[in-house]
Amino acid sequence: MQSGGKILTAYFSWSKNAKALAEQIARESGSDLFEIQCVTPYSNNYNTCVAEALRDQQTNARPALLGSVANMPQYNTLFLCYPNWWESMPMAVFTFLESYDFSGKTIYPLITHGGSRFGKSLKDMQKLCPKTIIGKGLSVSAYDTGSNDSAIVTVPNKDVSLWLRKIGISR
Numbered sequence: 001m002q003s004g005g006k007i008l009t010a011y012f013s014w015s016k017n018a019k020a021l022a023e024q025i026a027r028e029s030g031s032d033l034f035e036i037q038c039v040t041p042y043s044n045n046y047n048t049c050v051a052e053a054l055r056d057q058q059t060n061a062r063p064a065l066l067g068s069v070a071n072m073p074q075y076n077t078l079f080l081c082y083p084n085w086w087e088s089m090p091m092a093v094f095t096f097l098e099s100y101d102f103s104g105k106t107i108y109p110l111i112t113h114g115g116s117r118f119g120k121s122l123k124d125m126q127k128l129c130p131k132t133i134i135g136k137g138l139s140v141s142a143y144d145t146g147s148n149d150s151a152i153v154t155v156p157n158k159d160v161s162l163w164l165r166k167i168g169i170s171r
Protein backbone atom coordinates (compact mmCIF):
# COMPACT_ATOMS: atom_id res chain seq x y z
CA MET A 1 0.00 0.00 0.00
CA GLN A 2 1.22 3.48 -0.77
CA SER A 3 1.61 5.67 2.24
CA GLY A 4 -0.46 8.82 2.68
CA GLY A 5 -3.62 9.87 0.93
CA LYS A 6 -7.09 8.58 1.28
CA ILE A 7 -8.52 5.43 -0.25
CA LEU A 8 -11.37 5.32 -2.74
CA THR A 9 -13.40 2.26 -3.61
CA ALA A 10 -15.06 2.70 -7.01
CA TYR A 11 -17.36 0.10 -8.48
CA PHE A 12 -19.56 -0.73 -11.42
CA SER A 13 -22.11 -3.47 -10.98
CA TRP A 14 -25.11 -4.82 -12.84
CA SER A 15 -26.51 -7.56 -10.59
CA LYS A 16 -25.08 -6.11 -7.38
CA ASN A 17 -22.29 -8.59 -6.65
CA ALA A 18 -19.42 -6.18 -7.30
CA LYS A 19 -21.49 -3.62 -5.39
CA ALA A 20 -21.82 -5.84 -2.29
CA LEU A 21 -18.08 -6.57 -2.31
CA ALA A 22 -17.20 -2.90 -2.86
CA GLU A 23 -19.34 -1.99 0.12
CA GLN A 24 -17.50 -4.58 2.21
CA ILE A 25 -14.13 -3.16 1.10
CA ALA A 26 -15.27 0.35 1.99
CA ARG A 27 -16.38 -0.81 5.45
CA GLU A 28 -13.22 -2.79 6.18
CA SER A 29 -10.77 -0.25 4.78
CA GLY A 30 -12.56 2.91 5.86
CA SER A 31 -12.48 4.15 2.28
CA ASP A 32 -14.86 6.42 0.42
CA LEU A 33 -17.25 4.73 -1.99
CA PHE A 34 -18.19 5.79 -5.52
CA GLU A 35 -20.55 4.06 -7.92
CA ILE A 36 -19.71 4.25 -11.61
CA GLN A 37 -23.10 4.72 -13.25
CA CYS A 38 -24.04 5.25 -16.87
CA VAL A 39 -26.23 8.13 -17.97
CA THR A 40 -28.07 5.53 -20.04
CA PRO A 41 -28.15 2.36 -17.91
CA TYR A 42 -27.80 -1.10 -19.39
CA SER A 43 -31.05 -3.02 -19.73
CA ASN A 44 -32.51 -4.82 -16.72
CA ASN A 45 -33.03 -7.80 -19.01
CA TYR A 46 -29.97 -10.10 -18.94
CA ASN A 47 -29.93 -11.05 -22.61
CA THR A 48 -30.45 -7.46 -23.73
CA CYS A 49 -27.72 -6.30 -21.38
CA VAL A 50 -25.34 -8.93 -22.75
CA ALA A 51 -26.06 -7.73 -26.30
CA GLU A 52 -25.67 -4.05 -25.35
CA ALA A 53 -22.37 -4.78 -23.62
CA LEU A 54 -21.06 -6.66 -26.65
CA ARG A 55 -22.08 -3.83 -28.95
CA ASP A 56 -20.27 -1.32 -26.71
CA GLN A 57 -17.12 -3.42 -26.60
CA GLN A 58 -17.10 -4.00 -30.34
CA THR A 59 -17.49 -0.29 -31.04
CA ASN A 60 -14.96 0.62 -28.32
CA ALA A 61 -17.65 2.86 -26.84
CA ARG A 62 -17.18 5.17 -23.89
CA PRO A 63 -20.60 5.37 -22.23
CA ALA A 64 -21.22 8.73 -20.55
CA LEU A 65 -21.16 8.57 -16.76
CA LEU A 66 -23.31 10.16 -14.12
CA GLY A 67 -21.53 12.42 -11.66
CA SER A 68 -17.85 12.39 -10.85
CA VAL A 69 -15.42 11.80 -8.01
CA ALA A 70 -14.86 14.95 -5.99
CA ASN A 71 -11.17 15.75 -5.55
CA MET A 72 -9.58 12.65 -7.07
CA PRO A 73 -6.04 13.93 -6.30
CA GLN A 74 -6.62 13.24 -2.58
CA TYR A 75 -6.71 9.49 -3.25
CA ASN A 76 -3.43 7.59 -3.59
CA THR A 77 -4.98 4.16 -3.45
CA LEU A 78 -8.07 2.88 -5.18
CA PHE A 79 -10.03 -0.31 -5.20
CA LEU A 80 -11.78 -0.85 -8.51
CA CYS A 81 -14.58 -3.43 -8.47
CA TYR A 82 -16.30 -4.57 -11.65
CA PRO A 83 -17.83 -7.64 -13.27
CA ASN A 84 -16.10 -9.50 -16.07
CA TRP A 85 -18.01 -8.49 -19.18
CA TRP A 86 -16.93 -10.19 -22.37
CA GLU A 87 -13.52 -11.04 -20.93
CA SER A 88 -12.74 -7.47 -19.92
CA MET A 89 -14.12 -4.53 -17.94
CA PRO A 90 -17.50 -3.01 -18.79
CA MET A 91 -16.90 -0.08 -21.14
CA ALA A 92 -18.21 2.28 -18.45
CA VAL A 93 -15.08 1.39 -16.47
CA PHE A 94 -12.99 2.36 -19.49
CA THR A 95 -14.73 5.75 -19.41
CA PHE A 96 -14.01 6.04 -15.69
CA LEU A 97 -10.31 5.21 -16.09
CA GLU A 98 -9.95 7.79 -18.86
CA SER A 99 -11.73 10.49 -16.86
CA TYR A 100 -9.01 11.08 -14.26
CA ASP A 101 -5.24 11.08 -13.96
CA PHE A 102 -4.25 7.94 -12.11
CA SER A 103 -0.50 8.38 -12.66
CA GLY A 104 1.47 7.26 -9.62
CA LYS A 105 -1.60 5.91 -7.85
CA THR A 106 -2.15 2.26 -7.01
CA ILE A 107 -5.28 0.48 -8.19
CA TYR A 108 -6.26 -2.83 -6.63
CA PRO A 109 -8.76 -4.57 -8.95
CA LEU A 110 -11.53 -6.84 -7.76
CA ILE A 111 -13.39 -8.66 -10.51
CA THR A 112 -16.53 -10.74 -10.21
CA HIS A 113 -16.88 -13.33 -12.93
CA GLY A 114 -18.74 -16.31 -14.28
CA GLY A 115 -15.68 -18.47 -14.89
CA SER A 116 -13.10 -16.41 -16.78
CA ARG A 117 -11.63 -14.66 -13.75
CA PHE A 118 -9.71 -11.52 -14.83
CA GLY A 119 -9.95 -12.27 -18.53
CA LYS A 120 -7.88 -9.60 -20.26
CA SER A 121 -9.12 -6.85 -17.97
CA LEU A 122 -5.78 -6.28 -16.21
CA LYS A 123 -3.99 -5.85 -19.53
CA ASP A 124 -6.66 -3.42 -20.69
CA MET A 125 -6.47 -1.51 -17.42
CA GLN A 126 -2.69 -1.15 -17.60
CA LYS A 127 -2.96 -0.01 -21.23
CA LEU A 128 -5.44 2.73 -20.22
CA CYS A 129 -3.34 3.72 -17.20
CA PRO A 130 0.30 3.11 -18.13
CA LYS A 131 1.67 5.12 -15.20
CA THR A 132 -0.53 3.46 -12.59
CA ILE A 133 0.58 0.64 -10.34
CA ILE A 134 -1.88 -2.21 -10.71
CA GLY A 135 -1.69 -3.97 -7.35
CA LYS A 136 -2.48 -7.57 -6.51
CA GLY A 137 -6.07 -8.20 -7.52
CA LEU A 138 -8.79 -10.56 -6.42
CA SER A 139 -11.26 -12.49 -8.56
CA VAL A 140 -14.52 -13.66 -7.01
CA SER A 141 -16.83 -16.15 -8.65
CA ALA A 142 -20.28 -14.59 -8.96
CA TYR A 143 -22.28 -15.97 -11.79
CA ASP A 144 -25.58 -14.20 -11.80
CA THR A 145 -28.95 -15.79 -12.13
CA GLY A 146 -30.04 -13.72 -15.10
CA SER A 147 -31.59 -11.12 -12.84
CA ASN A 148 -30.14 -7.90 -11.52
CA ASP A 149 -32.41 -7.84 -8.48
CA SER A 150 -29.93 -9.09 -5.92
CA ALA A 151 -26.41 -10.37 -5.46
CA ILE A 152 -25.55 -14.05 -5.08
CA VAL A 153 -22.33 -13.43 -3.17
CA THR A 154 -22.68 -13.29 0.58
CA VAL A 155 -20.83 -10.67 2.54
CA PRO A 156 -18.63 -10.42 4.40
CA ASN A 157 -16.65 -12.50 1.95
CA LYS A 158 -13.65 -14.14 3.68
CA ASP A 159 -11.41 -13.94 0.63
CA VAL A 160 -11.96 -10.19 0.46
CA SER A 161 -11.04 -9.77 4.14
CA LEU A 162 -7.93 -11.91 3.71
CA TRP A 163 -6.91 -10.00 0.59
CA LEU A 164 -7.26 -6.65 2.39
CA ARG A 165 -5.13 -7.95 5.26
CA LYS A 166 -2.45 -9.20 2.85
CA ILE A 167 -2.35 -5.85 1.08
CA GLY A 168 -2.10 -4.22 4.50
CA ILE A 169 -5.24 -2.17 4.22
CA SER A 170 -7.89 -3.44 6.64
CA ARG A 171 -8.20 -1.47 9.81
Ligand SMILES: Cc1cc2nc3c(=O)[nH]c(=O)nc-3n(C[C@H](O)[C@H](O)[C@H](O)COP(=O)(O)O)c2cc1C
Nearest residue numbers: 013014015016017018083086087112113114115116
Ligand atom coordinates in the same frame (compact mmCIF):
# COMPACT_ATOMS: atom_id res chain seq x y z
C1 LIG B 1 -22.79 -8.36 -20.31
C2 LIG B 1 -22.23 -9.51 -19.57
C3 LIG B 1 -21.09 -10.15 -20.08
C4 LIG B 1 -20.48 -11.18 -19.35
N1 LIG B 1 -19.33 -11.75 -19.83
C5 LIG B 1 -18.66 -12.65 -19.04
C6 LIG B 1 -17.41 -13.21 -19.47
O1 LIG B 1 -16.91 -12.93 -20.56
N2 LIG B 1 -16.78 -14.06 -18.64
C7 LIG B 1 -17.29 -14.41 -17.41
O2 LIG B 1 -16.66 -15.17 -16.68
N3 LIG B 1 -18.49 -13.89 -16.99
C8 LIG B 1 -19.17 -13.04 -17.77
N4 LIG B 1 -20.37 -12.52 -17.34
C9 LIG B 1 -20.87 -12.87 -16.00
C10 LIG B 1 -20.52 -11.74 -15.05
O3 LIG B 1 -19.13 -11.64 -14.85
C11 LIG B 1 -21.24 -11.87 -13.73
O4 LIG B 1 -22.60 -11.78 -14.02
C12 LIG B 1 -20.83 -10.75 -12.81
O5 LIG B 1 -19.57 -11.05 -12.26
C13 LIG B 1 -21.78 -10.43 -11.72
O6 LIG B 1 -21.34 -9.19 -11.15
P1 LIG B 1 -22.38 -8.02 -10.85
O7 LIG B 1 -23.48 -8.65 -10.04
O8 LIG B 1 -21.64 -7.01 -10.04
O9 LIG B 1 -22.91 -7.45 -12.13
C14 LIG B 1 -21.04 -11.56 -18.09
C15 LIG B 1 -22.22 -10.95 -17.64
C16 LIG B 1 -22.80 -9.94 -18.35
C17 LIG B 1 -24.05 -9.28 -17.83
